[in-house]
Amino acid sequence: MAISPPAPRAGAPLSRRLADTQSSPVRELLETAMQPHIISLAGGLPAPDTFDVPGLRAAFDEVLSGPDAIRSLQYSLTEGDPALREQLAAFMAKSGIEATGHDILVTTGSQQALGLIASALCDPGDTILVEDPTYLAALQTFQLADVNAVPIPGDDDGPDPEALIEVARRTGAKAAYLIPTFQNPTGRTMPLARRAALAEAAATAGLWLIEDDPYSALRLDGEPVDLLAAQPAARDRTIVIQTLSKVLSPGLRIGYLRAPKALRGPLAVAKQAADLHTSTVAQLAAERWLASHDLSEHIAGLAAHYRPRRDALLAALGEHLPEGSSMTSPEGGLFVWVTLPDGHDAEEILPRALANGVAFVPGKYFYAGEPVKETLRVSFATATPAELAEGAARLGAAIIG
Ligand SMILES: Cc1ncc(COP(=O)(O)O)c(C=O)c1O
Incomplete structure (x- = not known):
């Protein structure tokens, strides 16, 4: 009687640690945000035009x-x-x-x-x-x-x-x-x-x-x-x-x-x-x-690059976010944190925002504890001041629905 070979077995399961570790949703979002018609407020990548x-x-x-x-x-x-x-x-x-x-x-x-x-x-x-x-x-x-x-x-x-x-x-x-x-x-x-x-x-x-x-x-x-x-x-x-x-x-x-x-x-x-x-x-x-090189001098150049971008984003958010929203006003770094009025859900807004041609990151991903669904992160790192102003307007329109 011919002995049939053992059925192939799948590999052993992944480690529990890896199975429990989420792939970063921001990475996936960033891929979508790279399409040319989208103004990305999602990433935190340093501005490429600042690279020496x-x-x-x-x-x-x-x-x-x-x-x-x-x-x-x-x-x-x-x-x-x-x-x-x-x-x-x-x-x-x-x-x-x-x-x-x-x-x-x-x-x-x-x-x-x-x-x-x-x-x-x-x-x-x-x-x-x-x-x-x-x-x-x-x-x-x-x-x-x-x-x-x-x-x-x-x-x-x-x-x-x-x-x-x-x-x-x-x-x-x-x-x-x-x-x-x-x-x-x-x-x-x-x-x-x-x-x-x-x-x-x-x-x-x-x-x-x-x-x-x-x-x-x-x-x-x-x-x-x-x-x-x-x-x-x-x-x-x-x-x-x-x-x-x-x-x-x-x-x-x-x-x-x-x-x-x-x-x-x-x-x-x-x-x-x-x-x-x-x-x-x-x-x-x-x-x-x-x-x-003088790193401090180089950094002064970076600050001169980012400052008008931060200012443009803050001004445009102030104009286009619905009444009752709040946002941080950072003295540095690359990010602004927005809290929409009660009842909004940033994740639900995201598909509309992408359809409008703007990307951001819903805040819920950043919480270790109970997420606050009204929050979202926007960055002024990579877009121009004009794009940031337009991005904030598109975001405002997506929030209204
Ligand atoms: C708070 C914080 N820590 C660490 C990193 C990792 O930076 P890198 O590994 O490029 O030094 C980042 C990058 O965005 C960050 O925002």
């Missing part, structure tokens, strides 16, 4: 045609290129943080830093406290690490310090993840007094603080506020994450962090396991660019 293509080409040329060519194509140190780390520490020091190159770990974008921190600090099932709403891809990273993201109640100035202590005690949280300056998605900035109170509260609750800071350099007006990590009570418990993505180029994938001493070794081990090190050639080119 000749400067970066010269930096890569210098690396690849000079004595560092072979080194740039070789494996390198997990912590990052020493000269680049010095440059990044000097830049971080401008935000009120004492840092030397030794304190810096270079990461593959600041996104990687979030994953390294989650795996260094947390076991599966542990908790990290978050603002609500917060950065969508941080929620994804925590999900993938099987870490619960639990919202901290708060107000327009940020999480409430008493609530931080209470939620930390109730959940046994390991850390709080905060974006104190020009937050994504709201554009809000925590005032200094709230930073000080949160630092004290984190100390009382024995929490690590994760300060994600991609946007503070993109200040368009107003006075700079020192980082949360500069607060005396926060100094020894805060991991500060910054990035070259918003000030130079996200394609370089150069992020960096400064961690309290006790976490430096563990984070370097996590980095080694993740990808050994960040691209050597990208690091050396970034270092050459930083050595031959």
Whole structure:
């Protein structure tokens, strides 16, 4: 009797962690928003016309045609290129943080830093406290690490310090993840007094603080506020994450962090396991660019680019949003957060908006807790002032229906 071969079996099921991790709805929306007839207020990509293509080409040329060519194509140190780390520490020091190159770990974008921190600090099932709403891809990273993201109640100035202590005690949280300056998605900035109170509260609750800071350099007006990590009570418990993505180029994938001493070794081990090190050639080119340009001057140019765009969007939203709407008025970053009058549902409005030729992101995706359906995120990053004005008019028309 012929023996028939066993029936083919499907592969084993995916890990629970991956099955539970949502693909970012923003990515899918961004694909739709790329159609030429759509004005996109959805993305948070830096304006392409701000990229210093000749400067970066010269930096890569210098690396690849000079004595560092072979080194740039070789494996390198997990912590990052020493000269680049010095440059990044000097830049971080401008935000009120004492840092030397030794304190810096270079990461593959600041996104990687979030994953390294989650795996260094947390076991599966542990908790990290978050603002609500917060950065969508941080929620994804925590999900993938099987870490619960639990919202901290708060107000327009940020999480409430008493609530931080209470939620930390109730959940046994390991850390709080905060974006104190020009937050994504709201554009809000925590005032200094709230930073000080949160630092004290984190100390009382024995929490690590994760300060994600991609946007503070993109200040368009107003006075700079020192980082949360500069607060005396926060100094020894805060991991500060910054990035070259918003000030130079996200394609370089150069992020960096400064961690309290006790976490430096563990984070370097996590980095080694993740990808050994960040691209050597990208690091050396970034270092050459930083050595031959004044980053602060370059950033002043970015602010001059974004300022009229922010102003155009705020003015047009003020004109076209229905009465009873509110919006943030950010002094920097790339985002404005809109709250429509009670009863509106931003997700229901989105198909009408796309049909009208404008894209935005419904706010519900950014919540770890109960979403507020009236909210939405718009960005002034990539459109021209005229397009932003037209986009806001189309949005207003879509809201009315
Ligand atoms: C709050 C926040 N954190 C981290 C990132 C990731 O940036 P990158 O990995 O390019 O440094 C972003 C990008 O939009 C962001 O908005």
